[in-house]
Amino acid sequence: MALPAKDAPVLLRLDGITKRFGALTANDGVYLDLRQGEILALLGENGAGKTTLMNILFGHYVADEGSVLVSRDGGELAQLEPGSPHAALDAGIGMVHQHFTLAENLSVLDNILLGTEKLSALKSARAPARRKLADLMTRSGLTVGLDMRVSQLSVGEKQRVEILKALYRNARVLVLDEPTAVLTPQESDTLFAILKKLAAAGLGIVFISHKLAEVMAASHRIAVLRGGAKVADLPTSQCDQRQLAELMVGHEVSETVRGAGAPGDTLFVLTGVSAGESRESIRDVNLELRSGEILGIAGVSGNGQTMLARVISGLETPVAGSMRLGDRALTHANARTMIDAGLARIPEDRHRDGIVGAMTVSENLAIEAIRKPESQRFGLLRFAAMRDKAKAMIDAYDIRCQGEDSPARLLSGGNIQKIVLARTLEGEPKVVLAAQPSRGLDVGATSEVYRRLLDARARGAGVLLISEDLDELMRLSDRIAVIHRGHLSAAEPTETLDRGTLGLRMAGHTMEAAE
Amino acid sequence: MIRFEPRGPVAVSRMIGVSVTAALAALILAAIPMLFAGLSVFDAYGLMIKGAWGSMFAFTEMLTRAAPLILTGLAAAVAFRAKLWNIGAEGQLYAGALAAVAVGTGLISGPSFVLVPAVILAGALAGGLVMLVPTLLKTRLGVDEVVTTLLLNFVILLFVQMMLEGPMQDPMGMGWPQSEPILDEAALPKLMDRMRIHWGLVIALAASLGVYFLLKRTVWGFEIRAVGENAAAARHAGIPVTATFVRVGLLSGALAGLAGVGEVAGLKGYLTADLSPGFGYSGIVVAMLAGLSPIGVVFAALFIASIFVGADSMSRATGVSNYLADLIVAISLLCVLVSGLFLRFRIRLATSSPAQETAK
Numbered sequence: 001m002a003l004p005a006k007d008a009p010v011l012l013r014l015d016g017i018t019k020r021f022g023a024l025t026a027n028d029g030v031y032l033d034l035r036q037g038e039i040l041a042l043l044g045e046n047g048a049g050k051t052t053l054m055n056i057l058f059g060h061y062v063a064d065e066g067s068v069l070v071s072r073d074g075g076e077l078a079q080l081e082p083g084s085p086h087a088a089l090d091a092g093i094g095m096v097h098q099h100f101t102l103a104e105n106l107s108v109l110d111n112i113l114l115g116t117e118k119l120s121a122l123k124s125a126r127a128p129a130r131r132k133l134a135d136l137m138t139r140s141g142l143t144v145g146l147d148m149r150v151s152q153l154s155v156g157e158k159q160r161v162e163i164l165k166a167l168y169r170n171a172r173v174l175v176l177d178e179p180t181a182v183l184t185p186q187e188s189d190t191l192f193a194i195l196k197k198l199a200a201a202g203l204g205i206v207f208i209s210h211k212l213a214e215v216m217a218a219s220h221r222i223a224v225l226r227g228g229a230k231v232a233d234l235p236t237s238q239c240d241q242r243q244l245a246e247l248m249v250g251h252e253v254s255e256t257v258r259g260a261g262a263p264g265d266t267l268f269v270l271t272g273v274s275a276g277e278s279r280e281s282i283r284d285v286n287l288e289l290r291s292g293e294i295l296g297i298a299g300v301s302g303n304g305q306t307m308l309a310r311v312i313s314g315l316e317t318p319v320a321g322s323m324r325l326g327d328r329a330l331t332h333a334n335a336r337t338m339i340d341a342g343l344a345r346i347p348e349d350r351h352r353d354g355i356v357g358a359m360t361v362s363e364n365l366a367i368e369a370i371r372k373p374e375s376q377r378f379g380l381l382r383f384a385a386m387r388d389k390a391k392a393m394i395d396a397y398d399i400r401c402q403g404e405d406s407p408a409r410l411l412s413g414g415n416i417q418k419i420v421l422a423r424t425l426e427g428e429p430k431v432v433l434a435a436q437p438s439r440g441l442d443v444g445a446t447s448e449v450y451r452r453l454l455d456a457r458a459r460g461a462g463v464l465l466i467s468e469d470l471d472e473l474m475r476l477s478d479r480i481a482v483i484h485r486g487h488l489s490a491a492e493p494t495e496t497l498d499r500g501t502l503g504l505r506m507a508g509h510t511m512e513a514a515e
Numbered sequence: 516m517i518r519f520e521p522r523g524p525v526a527v528s529r530m531i532g533v534s535v536t537a538a539l540a541a542l543i544l545a546a547i548p549m550l551f552a553g554l555s556v557f558d559a560y561g562l563m564i565k566g567a568w569g570s571m572f573a574f575t576e577m578l579t580r581a582a583p584l585i586l587t588g589l590a591a592a593v594a595f596r597a598k599l600w601n602i603g604a605e606g607q608l609y610a611g612a613l614a615a616v617a618v619g620t621g622l623i624s625g626p627s628f629v630l631v632p633a634v635i636l637a638g639a640l641a642g643g644l645v646m647l648v649p650t651l652l653k654t655r656l657g658v659d660e661v662v663t664t665l666l667l668n669f670v671i672l673l674f675v676q677m678m679l680e681g682p683m684q685d686p687m688g689m690g691w692p693q694s695e696p697i698l699d700e701a702a703l704p705k706l707m708d709r710m711r712i713h714w715g716l717v718i719a720l721a722a723s724l725g726v727y728f729l730l731k732r733t734v735w736g737f738e739i740r741a742v743g744e745n746a747a748a749a750r751h752a753g754i755p756v757t758a759t760f761v762r763v764g765l766l767s768g769a770l771a772g773l774a775g776v777g778e779v780a781g782l783k784g785y786l787t788a789d790l791s792p793g794f795g796y797s798g799i800v801v802a803m804l805a806g807l808s809p810i811g812v813v814f815a816a817l818f819i820a821s822i823f824v825g826a827d828s829m830s831r832a833t834g835v836s837n838y839l840a841d842l843i844v845a846i847s848l849l850c851v852l853v854s855g856l857f858l859r860f861r862i863r864l865a866t867s868s869p870a871q872e873t874a875k
Contacts, residue, residue: 315750336753345751353751358744367741367752376734 008035011204012057012093012173013077016066019052019228026052028229029066034173034204039195041219041236042208045248045442049228050208051098054175058095059085070173094166098177098440100158104151109133111150112165129168136167139201141194154302156187163194174198176207178440180214183468186300186503192218210248210442212241213471226250249443258454261478264291267462268343268431273321276307276486283486285321289431289462294453295491296477297466300506304486305466306348309435312464313345314338325431339368344424348435348466350413354420357409361401362390364408365423397422398448414445421452432456432463438472450476470499484508530806533854537804538818540854541847548842552835559829566828567821573828575712579782581813581820583608583791585719586774587798588805588812589726590642594767595807596730597743599650599760603664604771605795606671607642611772612779613675614641616683616694616786619701619779630701634780635718635773642772643765645671650764654757668795676788685785694786703781715777719813722770726809729766739763771795792823800848803855819844 014032018025026049034040044050055061057068062083069077070091081087088095102111113129130146137143142160150158159179166174176195180188195218199205209215215222215236222239224232224247232247268289275282282304289295299305310316312323314335323330325341338345347353355364366375366386375386390404399418401411408419417437425432434453438446453463453476467473473480474494481491482505489505546556567577587604594601601607614637623633649663678684679692687695703714730736741749742759750756774794779786801819805811826840 313751314753334753334755335751336755339753347751352745352747354748356741356745356748359741363737363741367737367749367754370734370737370752370754379734381732381734381737 008037009071010034010077011036011071013069014053014057014066015069017053017056017063017068018065019049019056019061019063025228027056027063028227030225030228030230032223032230032233034206036172036204037199037202038221039199039205039207039219041215041222042206042225043210043212043215043222043244043248044208044225045210045444048225048248050225051177052228053225054095054177054206054208056082057088057175058093059083059088089169092170092172094163094169094171094174096159096162096166096174096176096179098179100162102150102158102161104149106150107146108144108148108150108153108161108164109146111161112146112168116169133164133168136164140167140198141190142167156183156190156301159183159191167198171203173204173206176205178208178210180209180211183301186506188214212244212248212443215244216241224248245443258294258476258478259458261293261457263293263478264460267291267326268464269324270312271322271324273311273318273323275311275316275318276304280304280307281486282307282311282483282488285486285488287464287481287488287491289464291430291460291462292457293478294457294463294465294476296473296480296494297464297483297488298470298473298480298502298506299466299468299483301468303483303506304488305435305468305483307486308483308488309345309348309433309466312338312343312433313347342427342430344427344429344432346417346420346424346432346434346437348439350416350420355408355416358407360405361394361399361408361411361419362386362404364419365390365393365404368423369427393422393426414441414448417441417445417449421449425452425456428459428461429456430461432461433466434463435466436468437465438467438469470502473502474499482506530808531811533857534804534806534811534815534851537850537854538847540850541843544846544850545839545843548839549835552839554833554835559833559835562829562832563822563825565825566832567825572710573824575707575710577817577820577824578716579710579712580824581816582713582715582719582777582781583774583794584797584801584816584819585716585723585813586770586777587794588801588816589719589722589798589809590767590770590774590795591799591802592805592807592809592812593726593730593739593770594763595743595802597739597759597763598746599653599743599763599767600661601646601649601664601764601767601771602661602799603646603649603667603795604767604774604798605791605793606664606668607645607768607771608775608778608791608795609671609675610645610768611638611642611775612786612790613678613683613775614638614772615701615776615780616697619697620695621698624698625700627700627702627704630698631703631780634697634701634703635776638772638776638780639769640772642775643769646764646768646771647761650760654760672788675786679786679788683786692788696785697780701780702784703777711782713777713781715774715781718773718777719816722773723809723813726766726770730809735759735762771798774798797844800844800851803848804851819847822847 010033012034014030017027017030019027030053042050052061056063068080070080071077072091080091103114112133133146142164144157144160150161179191183191195205216239219236221235222244223230224244226248266288270285270287273282273285280302285308297305307316311318314333314337317332325343328341330337330341369375375382387404394401394404397418399422400415408416432453437449441449457463465473465477477494479491479493480497480502482489482502484506485508549556549559566573568574587608590604591601615634618637619630619634645667649660649667652658652663653660676692679694683694685693685695706712706714706716730739738754738759741754742756746756778790783790797819801812801815804815822843823840826837830837
C-alpha cells in the first residue's frame, strides 16, 4: 500500500489524553498523531479505551488531562474546544459510530442534510446538495440511492450514508468505530477500498478495530491500546498478527483449532421451510444437522439468516414446511417448546433478544428456566437457589460483573454473551443455534465462544453456526451451506471448499455459473 | 451548556428522594397561583394540613379518599410495569361499581359473609374484563391501548348513565339517575363508628402488599418485569408474552374495579354517575409519583388524598376554589416526570470540572 509522505502535515494530535471514570482509568496519557492521507488503525480489546478516546476527540466526553489539537484548513494545530461535538464538526472531524445515528423514517438525502441547514432558511437547498453528493459518490465510490428510506437500507448501505454524511460536512478527519463489526467480508473489503481512496484524496482516517486481519490489510499505521494506555505505535509494514495479538491482550494467545469430529445420527431436520414475506424471507429451506458436528451457514447479511434463526428460535411460525428435532415435530413451535425440546438459541442481537438489561445477572441467567422447579416452587421464586446457581455459572463461564445482583446492562458485550452462553449451554442441549455468536466481541471473548461451541460438539450436540465471518465458519464448521436470497444450498464438507468458492456462492453464483 | 449523562443503577433511596422532591416542588410551585388568589401561602398550607391531618375526622376522611387512589394507583403501576399503558382505570372503576351494585342490590341474597365477597369479586371481575378488551386488541391486532383504554372510559361512563336512567334506576329515587341502594349485608363494613372510613382501605392496603409480593417474589411477577423491560428478550427466552399481557390487563382492571366497589359498597351505598372525581386519572399520578412501586403507591396516594381533602377544607375556610387541589396534583405529575429525567440522567454544566465525576 502506498504510504503517505512522511512529511505530510499533521491533521490531528491527541496530546496526553487522560480520562477517569471513578476508579477506572479509561485513557492514560494517550498521545497520538494523525497525518493527512493516513489510515491509522486503533487496535485494542473491548474496554481498552478506544471508544472513550474517540468520544473525547469528538467532544462527547471531556478529558481530565491533555488536549485535542486540530489543524484547521491545513494551518497550525490549534486546541479544539473540549466537550463540544459542534466544535469537532466545525473543525472537520466526522465520526461514524458503531451504532448508526440515522433517522430510519427519513430518506437518505434528508438524513445527510439533517442539521446542516439553518433553521431560518425557508427553502431546503436540495438541488445543490444533490450535486455535491453525486460528486462525492462518484469520487469515493460510496453509492447509495439518495431517495431511499433509511429503514430500507442494508447495514452496509447505512454505514455508507454515515460516511457520506461526514464527507458532506467537509470532514478532513474521519473516525470509524468498529466499522466492520456489522459487515460481511465482502462489504468490509469494499469499505476498505473506499477508505484507501479517501485517504489518497487527502483525508486522515482513524478506524477502531480488534480484528487483526483487517487492521493488517487496511492501515498504514497501527496504534495499540491496552488498559487505557498506548502500548505500541508502529507502521503496519513492521507488524505481524501474532505480535499485535500479544500487544493487545498482554500475553500470548492460542488459536482455536477444530479437531477431527465424529458426526453421528441426524438430529435436527428442516424440510421445505418457508417463512416471511419481505426481503428477509426464507424459501424452501432444507437442512440436516447431525450430532457431533458444526454446520456453518454462510451468507451476505440480509439474505434470510435472520429469518432462519427466528424460525429455529421459535419466534416466527413458518408458512410451509416442517421442523423435526429427534422424533419431535416442531412446526408450530414457540420459544418455550424449542427450549424444552433441547434446543439452545444464541441470538444474533444479544442486547435486544439476549438479555433484559434492567434485570440482574442472576435473573438473566435464570430467565429461560424460570418455570423449571429449580427456579420456582408453587409459582414462588427460589431466590437462594437462583443466586447459588448464578454464582456457579459466573465462576464457570468467567462472567465479569459486580456480583450476581448487578443489572445486566452494566456488563460489556462479551460478558453479556457469556450470560447467554451460560444459560443456554448449561442444560447440555442437543442442538445449539448460534447466530453471529462472535459479532462485536474481542479476541478473548470470541475464543471463549469458539471453545464453548466446540465443547458442545465434542459432547455430541449438533451446532448450527450462522455467521457472516468466513474465517470463523471455515475454522469451526465441519460442513458449510450458503444462504442467498432466502435459499439455502446443500451443505458441503469444509475441506472441499475455499473462500473463493464460498464468496461466489454468497454472491448468488451457482456451481455452473462459477465455472 | 447543559449536558445529560446517563446514570448507572438507581438506589431505592434516590428514587424515594426524587418522589419527595417532586411533591415538595409541586407545593412550592402551587404557591404562585395562591399568591395571585390573595392567600397567605403559609396560612393556606396550614389550613390544608389541618384539614387533612388535623383531627380524627379529617384524618379518616383523608384515608377514605386515599383508599380508591391506592387501588387505581396500583392498577396503573402494575400495568405500566409491563409497559401496558392502561389509561382506563376510570372506566374500569365504574364497571366495578356497576357490577357491585348489580350483585349487591338483590341479585343474590344471603348473609354478609357471602354477599360481601360476592360484591367484591363481581367488581374486580367486571374491571378486569373491561381491561381485557383493549389488552386483546393490543396483543392480537396491535391496536394502541392508550387510545382504546382512554376512549373506553367515556363509553363506560355513558353506559353507566344509561343504566342509571334505565334498567337500574332506583324506583324510589324520585327520578334521580341513581341506582337502588346496596343491601346492608352487601355493604363493606365501617372501620370506625361515626366516621365514613370503611374496609375499602384494608382491601387497598392488602392489594398493595399483594402486588408487591407478586412482582417481587413470583414467577408471574418475574415475567411481568421481564416483558416490561424488554419484551423481545422475554419472548426469546420463552416467556409467554401475550399471556403475561392478558394477566396484567386482568389484574390492572380488577384493581381499578375494586376501587369502584369500595366507593359504592363502602362509602356511597348507591351508584351515581359522579361516583368518582377522576380517581382513575389521579391513579396515574399516584403511580408515577410512586415510581411504579406498589408500596410507594400507598404513600403517594396519601399525599394526593391529603391535597384533595386539605384543599376542600382550605377552600371552605378561605373561599378560594378547591380547583387548587387539581392544580397541585397536575403540577406534581409534571414535577415527577421532570425528576424522572434527573433519575436516569446526571445533569451537568459543561463548564464544571469532569474530574469531580464519580464512578458510574
